[in-house]
Amino acid sequence: MPTIIPIPAFADNYIWLMREGNAAAVVDAGDAAPVIDYLEREHLDLTAIICTHHHGDHVGGNRALLQRWQVPVYGPARETIPGRTEALREGDEIVIDGIGLKLSVLDIPGHTAGHIAFVGRSGAAPLLFCGDTLFAMGCGRLFEGTPSDMVTSLDKLAALPGNTLVYCGHEYTLANLRFALAVEPGNAKLRERETMARAQRTRGEPTLPTTIADERETNPFLRTAETTIRAAASAHADRELADRVGVFAEIRAWKNAFR
Ligand code: ZN
Ligand code: FE
Numbered sequence: 001m002p003t004i005i006p007i008p009a010f011a012d013n014y015i016w017l018m019r020e021g022n023a024a025a026v027v028d029a030g031d032a033a034p035v036i037d038y039l040e041r042e043h044l045d046l047t048a049i050i051c052t053h054h055h056g057d058h059v060g061g062n063r064a065l066l067q068r069w070q071v072p073v074y075g076p077a078r079e080t081i082p083g084r085t086e087a088l089r090e091g092d093e094i095v096i097d098g099i100g101l102k103l104s105v106l107d108i109p110g111h112t113a114g115h116i117a118f119v120g121r122s123g124a125a126p127l128l129f130c131g132d133t134l135f136a137m138g139c140g141r142l143f144e145g146t147p148s149d150m151v152t153s154l155d156k157l158a159a160l161p162g163n164t165l166v167y168c169g170h171e172y173t174l175a176n177l178r179f180a181l182a183v184e185p186g187n188a189k190l191r192e193r194e195t196m197a198r199a200q201r202t203r204g205e206p207t208l209p210t211t212i213a214d215e216r217e218t219n220p221f222l223r224t225a226e227t228t229i230r231a232a233a234s235a236h237a238d239r240e241l242a243d244r245v246g247v248f249a250e251i252r253a254w255k256n257a258f259r
Pocket of ligand 1: 053
């Protein structure tokens with residue numbers, strides 16, 4: 001089963017690299033240089049490029065990688081992805097050459113209109129690559145979708161097995177924690193995660209992957225059905241919010257303005 005390695009890029013992106021033997025595949029190769037450095041240092045051959053959505057910090061390295069390795073580029077059918085060879089939508093399954101990993105595709109619009117996620121299983125653990133839709137204790141901004149789209153997409157991800165390892169596109173954990181604690185100051189599990197995440201960042205380690213179980217317990221954007229979250233969102237809105245989409249929309253707007 002493949003090893004999954006974070007390659008930091010730009011200020012806070014992670015390019016996730018899966019390796020098995022001499023083969024490697026990358027998820028969301030926003031920048032080619034750190035990927036090429038890693039592949040050369042480790043004497044690995046690239047076998048696939050996998051893309052969750054069209055933003056430059058997730059696909060910006062595709063062309064340069066394709067100049068060195070002619071490999072399939074898997075990406076969402078409904079978006080423009082540089083070099084894409086395989087257009088994917090929900091229900092599609094792919095097998096990554098040389099890695100021995102099968103991934104199935106979910107449509108998770110909201111951050112972008114065609115955003116997709118990849119679900120697989122490495123050994124005992126299910127895994128998820130979710131780009132900029134679900135973050136540790138946060139979620140992506142709604143650039144091309146409605147609150148209702150995003151709630152539906154996040155529900156799909158929250159329904160995955162609790163032990164699913166969640167590989168997100170950015171290291172946003174500490175900032176997300178600050179906001180999550182403002183919404184839900186009484187959540188003891190959030191305090192626990194804060195201690196752990198601070199220690200990890202002090203050591204220079206990623207706080208990812210997270211798990212679906214941890215996100216269900218701490219991520220305000222997955223907890224819109226909880227009384228505590230609805231009360232906090234209603235207080236912030238200064239009116240009673242009745243449904244989950246309304247609660248989600250309020251905390252998403254609250255987070256956008258949060259400093
Ligand atoms: Zn993005
Ligand atoms: Fe991004």
